[in-house]
Amino acid sequence: MLAVTILGNNSALPAFDRHPTAQIITMNENHFLVDCGEGTQSQMAKYKIRRSKITHIFISHLHGDHYFGLIGLLTSMGLLGRQLDIHLFAPAPLKEMIDMQLHVADTKLPFPLHFHPLGEEGLLVKDNKFDISCFRVRHRIECWGFKFDEIKAPRKVNPDKAREHGVPASFFERLKWGEDYLNSENELIKNELVTNSGTIPKSYAYSADTIYEESIAEKVKNVSLLYHEATYLKDLHQRAASRFHCTTIEAAQIAKLANVQKLIIGHFSSKYERLDDFEKEAREVFENTELAIEGVTYRV
Amino acid sequence: MLAVTILGNNSALPAFDRHPTAQIITMNENHFLVDCGEGTQSQMAKYKIRRSKITHIFISHLHGDHYFGLIGLLTSMGLLGRQLDIHLFAPAPLKEMIDMQLHVADTKLPFPLHFHPLGEEGLLVKDNKFDISCFRVRHRIECWGFKFDEIKAPRKVNPDKAREHGVPASFFERLKWGEDYLNSENELIKNELVTNSGTIPKSYAYSADTIYEESIAEKVKNVSLLYHEATYLKDLHQRAASRFHCTTIEAAQIAKLANVQKLIIGHFSSKYERLDDFEKEAREVFENTELAIEGVTYRV
Numbered sequence: 001m002l003a004v005t006i007l008g009n010n011s012a013l014p015a016f017d018r019h020p021t022a023q024i025i026t027m028n029e030n031h032f033l034v035d036c037g038e039g040t041q042s043q044m045a046k047y048k049i050r051r052s053k054i055t056h057i058f059i060s061h062l063h064g065d066h067y068f069g070l071i072g073l074l075t076s077m078g079l080l081g082r083q084l085d086i087h088l089f090a091p092a093p094l095k096e097m098i099d100m101q102l103h104v105a106d107t108k109l110p111f112p113l114h115f116h117p118l119g120e121e122g123l124l125v126k127d128n129k130f131d132i133s134c135f136r137v138r139h140r141i142e143c144w145g146f147k148f149d150e151i152k153a154p155r156k157v158n159p160d161k162a163r164e165h166g167v168p169a170s171f172f173e174r175l176k177w178g179e180d181y182l183n184s185e186n187e188l189i190k191n192e193l194v195t196n197s198g199t200i201p202k203s204y205a206y207s208a209d210t211i212y213e214e215s216i217a218e219k220v221k222n223v224s225l226l227y228h229e230a231t232y233l234k235d236l237h238q239r240a241a242s243r244f245h246c247t248t249i250e251a252a253q254i255a256k257l258a259n260v261q262k263l264i265i266g267h268f269s270s271k272y273e274r275l276d277d278f279e280k281e282a283r284e285v286f287e288n289t290e291l292a293i294e295g296v297t298y299r300v
Numbered sequence: 301m302l303a304v305t306i307l308g309n310n311s312a313l314p315a316f317d318r319h320p321t322a323q324i325i326t327m328n329e330n331h332f333l334v335d336c337g338e339g340t341q342s343q344m345a346k347y348k349i350r351r352s353k354i355t356h357i358f359i360s361h362l363h364g365d366h367y368f369g370l371i372g373l374l375t376s377m378g379l380l381g382r383q384l385d386i387h388l389f390a391p392a393p394l395k396e397m398i399d400m401q402l403h404v405a406d407t408k409l410p411f412p413l414h415f416h417p418l419g420e421e422g423l424l425v426k427d428n429k430f431d432i433s434c435f436r437v438r439h440r441i442e443c444w445g446f447k448f449d450e451i452k453a454p455r456k457v458n459p460d461k462a463r464e465h466g467v468p469a470s471f472f473e474r475l476k477w478g479e480d481y482l483n484s485e486n487e488l489i490k491n492e493l494v495t496n497s498g499t500i501p502k503s504y505a506y507s508a509d510t511i512y513e514e515s516i517a518e519k520v521k522n523v524s525l526l527y528h529e530a531t532y533l534k535d536l537h538q539r540a541a542s543r544f545h546c547t548t549i550e551a552a553q554i555a556k557l558a559n560v561q562k563l564i565i566g567h568f569s570s571k572y573e574r575l576d577d578f579e580k581e582a583r584e585v586f587e588n589t590e591l592a593i594e595g596v597t598y599r600v
Contacts (some may be wrong), residue, residue: 062404
């Protein structure tokens with residue numbers, strides 16, 4: 001199971017009861033937090049996200065609307081007596097700021113906080129069931145996107161067929177991962193003959209704050225679900241570029257180039273009260289587009 | 301006019317839709333912000349407080365529930381193009397944290413932010429119409445209370461009586477401030493004869509987070525309105541003391557010792573959903589007590 005829950009869909013200035021960026025990525029029983037604008041802990045309470053289930057936090061960049069809620073979340077976790085480790089992936093200077101905020105408050109977190117500074121594109125977390133990696137996007141300051149990939153699912157062994165072709169049960173685990181079997185009569189039993197394909201692995205990419213940058217399409221190629229920022233409607237493409245942000249149709253163009261299955265757009269400017277035109281404009285370029293709406297969970 | 305608007309009445313962990321500490325003090329046309337927990341800017345929007353009218357900010361101490369919302373408020377003011385100065389009074393380390401947060405975001409505030417580190421008890425701001433001073437309270441870390449005093453109001457000149465006694469209009473301004481007049485016949489015209497008393501100057505004290513500390517009563521002696529924290533009900537007085545907080549009856553006892561006109565209690569622990577008992581217990585000791593309720597303005 002891979003799903004994304006939007007906790008904040010607005011850009012820097014809170015407005016119209018929209019909040020700064022934060023998302024929960026659910027992969028099976030794991031909860032990952034991506035970005036953490038001011039008020040994220042209240043949004044979690046509102047949408048019944050259990051803080052205690054979050055094990056990894058990813059911060060794309062150090063503009064306040066993407067991290068000012070983090071220190072409050074961490075200290076609240078501490079007050080609640082959390083003991084489970086947290087892994088935090090973020091631009092390097094965040095560590096010093098957190099350390100200073102804890103120091104002046106004479107506070108020690110009761111759980112281990114492992115800080116991993118972002119530095120190179122590539123793998124951040126490797127698990128049996130998923131990989132998480134980061135990639136650079138192009139914003140006014142250093143900024144990172146994150147990609148969540150289910151690992152290729154194991155094939156399903158058909159035990160009757162396997163026995164029929166003389167494959168012993170002790171080889172079944174290797175069958176699951178695609179190996180062929182050489183039986184006692186020196187006959188090669190092709191894997192496909194005795195297994196069925198597993199479910200198709202799913203993937204999600206969060207492209208963070210960025211100017212229109214076609215190289216991002218390569219980095220998120222073929223993902224099942226792409227979140228791309230769309231701060232402005234298409235008529236403000238010059239303002240978007242000058243502030244290192246995108247418009248609706250630029251976001252949709254990246255989705256199209258990347259051949260993704262579905263696109264979510266968010267990070268809406270506070271100048272817009274209504275969001276209808278965001279959906280309409282993006283769909284002109286990429287039909288399978290949804291707006292990021294707070295409290296909504298998008299299943300991949 | 302002196303009034304206090306509560307934006308947050310809860311202690312550190314947000315709960316039951318209560319928020320961390322923040323208050324707006326209104327003195328005539330001036331808005332002062334006292335403490336600024338996470339989400340204060342949203343609370344201001346909710347209760348129609350105009351950010352642009354705030355000229356002075358006072359931070360009592362560097363526990364997160366009293367300042368994590370400040371950097372977001374300041375950057376939002378910047379995004380809105382504020383140009384008017386802000387004077388910020390707070391424990392010294394806050395400056396370095398703000399500077400670092402602006403630096404990593406490559407952000408310059410478009411308005412002058414004057415940082416005044418708190419160091420000694422006494423006067424912070426002197427205006428024609430009011431004084432603002434600070435005093436130490438006793439918490440787990442360095443912590444400050446703030447006192448807002450209207451300056452003695454000018455007396456009201458009775459122009460008919462003044463003329464009758466030969467006081468020229470050019471002397472009226474001096475009459476306002478209590479001077480007697482020696483007329484051309486060498487006769488002393490007592491001020492009280494030709495003026496009436498002005499309104500009585502009002503005062504408000506915010507005592508911040510503190511353990512029960514009787515010396516505070518001296519520091520807030522005779523104020524019109526006292527805000528005192530009451531984190532716990534009376535049965536938890538040991539827990540209160542161990543965490544450098546107060547109970548209902550301890551807050552009320554300070555109000556009584558200080559001979560204040562009225563008491564507001566707040567900073568309620570997240571362990572309490574209902575607050576009725578806070579009012580009831582405090583009133584057993586000090587009858588004129590109100591609960592700090594978010595969105596409510598208490599006129600002095």
